[in-house]
Amino acid sequence: MKLIFFDNSQDAGGDMVDNDKNLWVKCPNCDYMMYKSDFEENLGVCINCDHHFRIGALKRLELIADKGSFKEQFGNIVSSDPLEFFDGKEYYRDKIKKTMEEKKLNEAVVTGRCEIYGIPVEIAIMDFEFFGGSMGSVVGEKVTRAVEYATKHKLPLVIFSASGGARMHEGILSLMQMAKTSAAIREYKESGGFYISVLTDPTTGGVTASFAMLGDVIISEPKALIGFAGPRVIEQTIREKLPQGFQRAEFVRDHGFVDIVVHRRDLKNILYKLISIIYNKV
Numbered sequence: 582m583k584l585i586f587f588d589n590s591q592d593a594g595g596d597m598v599d600n601d602k603n604l605w606v607k608c609p610n611c612d613y614m615m616y617k618s619d620f621e622e623n624l625g626v627c628i629n630c631d632h633h634f635r636i637g638a639l640k641r642l643e644l645i646a647d648k649g650s651f652k653e654q655f656g657n658i659v660s661s662d663p664l665e666f667f668d669g670k671e672y673y674r675d676k677i678k679k680t681m682e683e684k685k686l687n688e689a690v691v692t693g694r695c696e697i698y699g700i701p702v703e704i705a706i707m708d709f710e711f712f713g714g715s716m717g718s719v720v721g722e723k724v725t726r727a728v729e730y731a732t733k734h735k736l737p738l739v740i741f742s743a744s745g746g747a748r749m750h751e752g753i754l755s756l757m758q759m760a761k762t763s764a765a766i767r768e769y770k771e772s773g774g775f776y777i778s779v780l781t782d783p784t785t786g787g788v789t790a791s792f793a794m795l796g797d798v799i800i801s802e803p804k805a806l807i808g809f810a811g812p813r814v815i816e817q818t819i820r821e822k823l824p825q826g827f828q829r830a831e832f833v834r835d836h837g838f839v840d841i842v843v844h845r846r847d848l849k850n851i852l853y854k855l856i857s858i859i860y861n862k863v
């Protein structure tokens with residue numbers, strides 16, 4: 582499986598600057614230069630300051646699922662172009678096709694069944710590189726089906742979110758996914774399921790406003806951006822200066838929206854511990 586790290590140098594959240602034929606990585610937080618091999622060995626976290634870079638869904642899967650245990654589900658659902666959306670340069674359907682080829686992903690979420698230290702789990706992992714992790718009909722449908730599968734088979738559910746919000750190319754259809762995924766999670770919980778939501782940088786918009794915030798336990802990676810609207814929009818609306826660290830994982834945790842902030846290297850262990858307590862596997 583290919584390692585995928587994001588080049589998101591346009592974003593404030595975390596950068597990967599790839600210099601000198603991919604040998605070096607520069608940390609955007611502390612400017613430290615490190616060997617790419619050291620950086621990858623450290624799971625995409627700066628070895629000097631612990632800055633968590635964004636990572637793709639496939640890389641995340643490698644870090645969380647037991648080797649060889651992942652069986653992809655619902656991977657054949659792909660976007661159509663119901664609104665025939667044209668952005669002035671190209672049609673949405675062409676853009677989707679191009680992105681699928683470029684990113685080697687079918688959509689902004691990968692769903693399936695895997696094992697975490699031997700415990701079977703239903704998992705969904707979003708990928709910010711695919712249309713900014715935006716939720717269109719396919720993301721909504723895949724997440725919903727994963728939740729329904731977990732309900733039917735009485736599996737613990739883990740969803741990793743990374744999203745810029747709704748997929749504007751799909752208009753209202755995109756917004757409807759918020760209700761659909763939330764309803765599925767409600768049924769899952771009523772059937773006795775245990776859902777862990779893991780927020781990664783960034784989790785915003787319609788994903789925050791639906792399944793990402795519905796976890797029985799909500800975990801976040803350090804300093805991840807978590808919010809609904811962006812800080813500039815909020816500042817302009819309420820005409821107030823926002824406090825330092827607003828919408829970062831630690832701030833959001835201190836204000837009660839996130840339960841724990843967990844370092845990437847500890848994530849798999851924490852997931853295992855939580856699931857084994859609830860499912861009496863210890």
Ligand SMILES: [Zn+2]
Nearest residue numbers: 608611627630
């Ligand atoms: Zn650093």
